[in-house]
Amino acid sequence: MFVTLNHICKSYGSGDSRVDVLRGIDLSIEKGEFCVLLGPSGSGKxxxxNIVGGIDTADSGEICIGSDSIRGMSERKLTDYRRRHLGYVFQMYNLIPNLTVRENIEVGAYLADRPLPVEELLHTLGLWDHRDKRPNQLSGGQQQRTAIGRAIVKNPDILLCDEPTGALDYATSKEILKLIATVNETYGNTVLMVTHNDAIKGMADRVVKLRDGAVRSDRLNERKLTVEELEW
Amino acid sequence: MRDPLRKRLLRELREDWSKYLAIFLIFLLSIAFVSGFLVADGSMIAAYNGSFEKYRIEDGHFITRNRLNLQQKRALEKSGVSLTDLFFADLPVAENESTVRVYANRSEVDLACLMEGRLASVPGEIAIDRMYADNNGIGVGDVLTVGGTPMTVVGKVALPDYSALFENNADSMFDAVRFCVGVVSRAQFDAFPANKITWSYAWSYPDAPSTEAEERERADEFLKDFFAAGGLEEWVPRYANQAITFTGDDLGGDRAMMLVLLYMIIAIVAFIFGITVENTIVKEAAVIGTLRASGYTRRELILHYLTLPALITLAAAMLGNLLGYTVLKNVCVSMYYGSYSLPTYVTVWSGEAFVLTTLIPGALVLVISWLLLQRKLRLSPLKFLRRDLSKRRSRRAVRLSPALPFITRFRLRIIFQNLGSYLILFAGILFADLLLMFGLGLPVTLDHFQKNLETGKLSEYQYILKVPVEAMNEEEKLKSMVSFLWYSHEVETETPGAEKFSAYSLNTLGNEGRQEEVMFYGVEDGSAYVDVKMAPGDFMISRSMADKYRRGAGDTFTFTEPYEDRTYTFTITGISDYSGAVAVFMPRSDLNRVFDLGSSYFSGYFSDQPITDIDEKYIGTVIDLESLSKISRQLDVSMGSMMGLVNGFAIIIYFVVIYVLSKMIIEKNAQSISMVKILGYTNAEIARLYLLSTTIAAVVSMLAALPIVGAALREIFHAMLMWRMTGWMYLYIGKREILTILLLGLLTYLAVAALEMRRIRRIPMDQALKNVE
Known part of the structure; x- marks a missing residue:
């Protein structure tokens, strides 16, 4: 297994106001697998x-990437871990507003020893004509493609996507999902995608359903659907 | 229902206390200092103006060679003036090689204002000038050896006819370190030997002239009467007496400069406020969009965002005025007392100071902030909701070649993004540098001037002879000629190396600056002292004069006879290296001819040795190093102590401007910083991206500011010397001062950068995640 989570617990607050967000999550994901985490708001996905991404910490439990445990890593090591292994895509893109499309992608490239060629990626992402624009001159879909470009340019081992289509319309969402699927197939990155859109599960290798901080189901798709086949 | 947004104000203040505190402090200090200054200045002007009547200041005084008898005095008083004896003796003070001009206690004119202790009542006591005493550390009860007689200092006084301690009226600067006035009891004064007494008489008009022109006319008429009486050595009407008028001219002169400084600071802070508010708007775009969409008007939001700047300004202005009227007023008053021998004062509360330091700055902050807010909040609610706050959507990013390293482009983008802030940073640095350069440059300039005097002086001593006034009386030519022949015989010297020169004084026209007396030297051919070769017809000016009046060879210069309409225009043929004074050099024969003085006329000696074989009564002035350095010594006393204050204030401005702006830049980019942290950038890398851009801007600003500030300060210094002082001093700012300014700037920046580094470290990664709404 490439990503292994053993009995991950996380809570916020204390006393009467304590909220258990994760209640002992066990999960294993193969290298190169496309895993979708499904669940309603507040389920802890x-x-x-964020805990897998090293930007939040678990109260207890073990997270292993390959043979390395990230639990107890210092801030510096966690930074290095994110730098070398992870790519992040958010619902709200989080692009740097005063950089152009190309430069936003280069923000990711800068971190990698052997980044993917930025110009080739711009073509692949359909952003070549927009490369000198700033984020506020782009549509939502174009911004999300830029964010994906920034995440994958360093060819990360794991691509973490947090509701990447949450702010997009149907057609654009499909376009983005297709892009993520292509990235997964082309570069073999492990993809962990959080969504509350049940329809998306069809394109995943593994579907994990969460509710109230616990895994309700964890199953492999026998037949993966193409993005075109997804409907919602 | 009260506006619920109000509740945010206190929270915003709490969350961002350091920024608001910094802005508050800079406001407070500026307002406190300027209001203190204005109140002190106003009170001092009132005390000075009031002193004319209160202490019965003379309308003029004259000195005669011999004591006037009663009959002569009555004859003079027939011209409608009343005369009062104001005899004095210039006596050496053994303890500190200075001179005290001793008068008997006064009861009719120029009454002494007692500042401390009491007046002398018996022989062996003296009350001396308060400022001289302070400058020399003399206290009541100390004993001074005055003219060989031990005298106990029983009091400190201010004599209204010596509010600026000019020893001679022709001096370019007063001297409150080596020259003093004092009053003793009548019995003590009468005990002085008669040959030490100078027969000085003050005159007063029974009805004061209403205009200066009338004052001049009456003084001129009175002068004519004198020539008839004979024996006149010196004649100084009040309007021409620097010891009385200099203080009045100077008081109030700093006012305009202080107000300009205040408004510059206020404008900088107002723009900082503006940028702060703009940042808040960017940060709260979605909230503003929602509020506008819900029905809040633009005006309501402008008022909301204007409230904090207004409250901060108001609080700073109130407290600033309070501090100004209490603590800083005293600081400023002591600065005046450090320069002038002013009488006691009563604080005059000034409504004008309140308007200038409180209402106008407050209005300035509000108007600038309001304009910026108005501009920013003009966007539609939808744009706010979409966080799209750029006015021109189609504007593309400045194109940067991909050939440039990524990090360089990133930093350039940060610089472009914050150009407005960096411009204000530049303005702040310009302003702080101006203060720093002045604070650091003035002491060095004074030192430099002093050293130049020592190395570049014409001779160790210049003796200016005193031609008796009666020898110049045109109305009785025969008497005058005899008198002159006698004088000429008496002033020959055997001193080896002594070289005659002619001297003549003319005034500048006063249209380019303050009118000043310029000494014309008529120099012997092949002079051993004036190192310039001159041919007949040459008219050379000193380096000081060339620098001050910005004239060179080929230019013309027009002078006027003091108190006459006659003017002289000369064409400058060259510039001498002499920089000790504003002076003109001509061949002696030319000077004698031009001013119709007679071919054998001379009026003094250059000598490297003291001349001892001429009767002291024929020696008007001895110009030596000490007298030439009066200007630097006095400036050092008057302003030297203030320089620490100026430097400290400059550093505070540096710190506040850099701190607030770099803080804002980091905060503005907090979301992006949080994001790149998630991506795996280290804190050091983030600092290199975000902080180094500000470092570059700060360092470039510091470097670019220096030549601008240097040129501006030179102009200000030039204007100050032109309009406020006679004489000239080259503003010397050496490499050392420049390096010190840079170093102080960089150290201040480093301190700020360390704080900002900490701020970067504290930006949480979940800030980027919280953006998901």
Whole structure:
């Protein structure tokens, strides 16, 4: 297994106001697998993603990437871990507003020893004609493609996507999902995608359903659907 | 229902206390200092103006060679003036090589204002000038050896006819370190030997002239009467007496400069406020969009965002005025007392100071902030909701070649993004540098001037002879000629190396600056002292004069006879290296001819040795190093102590401007910083991206500001010397001062950068995640 989570627990607050967000999550994901974390709001899926991403910490439990445990890593080591292994895509893109499309992608490239060629990626992402624009001159879909470009340019081992289509319309959402699927197939990155859109599960290798901080189901798709086949 | 948004104000203040505190402090200090200054200045002007009547200041005084008898005095008083004896003796003070001009206690004119202790009542006591005493650390009860007689200092006084301690009326600067006035009891004064007494008489008009022109006319008429009486050595009407008028001219002169400084600071802070508010708007775009969409008017939001700047300004202005009227007023008053021998004062509360330091700055902040807010909040609610706050959507990013390293482009983008802030940073640095350069440059300039005097002086001593006034009386030519022949015989010297020169004084026209007396030297051919070769017809000016009046060879210069309409225009043929004074050099024969003085006329000696074989009564002035350096010594006393204050204030401005702006830049980019942290950038890398851009802007600003500030300060200094002082001093700012300014700037920046580094470290990664709404 490439990503292994053993009995991850996380809570916020204390005393009467204590909220258990994750209640002992166990999960294993193969290298190169496309895993979708499904669940309603408050189920703990984003928290789980952030813990895997090293930007939040678990109260207890073990997270292993390959043979390395990230639990107890210092801030510096966690930074290095994110730098070398992770790519992040958010619902709200989080692009740097005063950089152009190309430069936003280069923000990711800068971190990698062997980044993917930025110009080739701009073509692949359909952003070549927009490369010198700033984020506020782009549509939502174009911004999300830029964010994906920034995440994958360093060819990360794991691509973490937090509701990447949450702010997009149907057609654009499909376009983005297709892009993520292509990235997964082309570069073989492990993809962990959080969504509350049940329809998306069809394109995943593994579908994990969360509710109230616990895994309700964890199953492999026998037949993966293409993005075109997804409907919602 | 009260506006619920109000509740945010206190929270915003709490969350961002350091920024608001910094802005508050800079406001407070500026307003406190300027209001203190204005109140002190106003009170001092009132005390000075009031002193004319209160202490019965003379309308003029004259000195005669011999004591006037009663009959002569009555004859003079027939011209409608009343005369009062104001005899004095210039006596050396053994303890500190200075001179005290001793008068008997006064009861009719120029009454002494007692500042401390009491007046002398018996022989062996003296009350001396308060400022001289302070400058020399003399206290009541100390004993001074005055003219060989031990005298106990029983009091400190201010004599209204010496509010500026000019020893001679022709001096370019007063001297409150080596020259003093004092009053003793009548019995003590009468005990002085008669040959030490100078027969000085003050005159007063029974009805004061209403205009200066009338004052001049009456003084001129009175002068004519004198020539008939004979024996006149010196004649100084009040309007021409620097010891009385200099203080009045100077008081109030700093006022305009202080107000300009205040408004510059206020404008900078107002723009900082503006940028702060703009940042808040960017940060709260979605909230503003929602509020506008819900029905809040633009005006309501403008008022909301204007409230904090207004409250901060108001609080700073109130407290600033309070501090100004209490603590800083005293600081400013002591600065005046450090320069002038002013009488006691009563604080005059000034409504004008309140308007200038409180209402106008407050209005300035509000108007600038309001304009910026108005501009920013003009966008539609939808644009706010979409966080799209750029006015021109189609504007593309400045194109940067991909050939440039990514980090360089990133930093350039940060610089472009914050150009407005960096411009204000530049303005702040310009302003702080101006203060720093002045604070650091003035002491060095004074030092430099002093050293130049020592190395570049014409001779160790210049003796200016005193031609008796009666020898110049045109109405009785025969008497005058005899008198002159006698004088000429008496002033020959055997001193080796002594070289005659002619001297003549003319005034500048006063249209380019303050009118000043210029000494014309008529120099012997092949002079051993004036190192310039001159041919007949040459008219050379000193380096000081060339620098001050910005004239060179080929230019013309027009002078006027003091108190006459006659003017002289000369064409400058060259510039001498002499920089000790504003002076003109001509061949002696030319000077004698031009001013119709007679071919054998001379009026003094250059000598490297003291001349001892001429009767002291024929020696008007001895110009030596000490007298030439009066200007630097006095400036050092008057302003030297203030320089620490100026430097400290400059550093505070540096710190506040850099701190607030770099803080804002980091905060503005907090979301992006949080994001790149998530991506795996280290804190050091983030600092290199975000902080180094500000570092570059700060360092470039510091470097670019220096030549601008240097040129501006030179102009200000030039204007100050032109309009406020006679004489000239080259503003010397050496490499050392420049490096110190840079170093102080950089150290201040480093301190700020360390704080900002900490701020970067504290930006949480979940800030980027919270953006998901």
């Amino acid at each position: 984003s928290t789980l993603l």
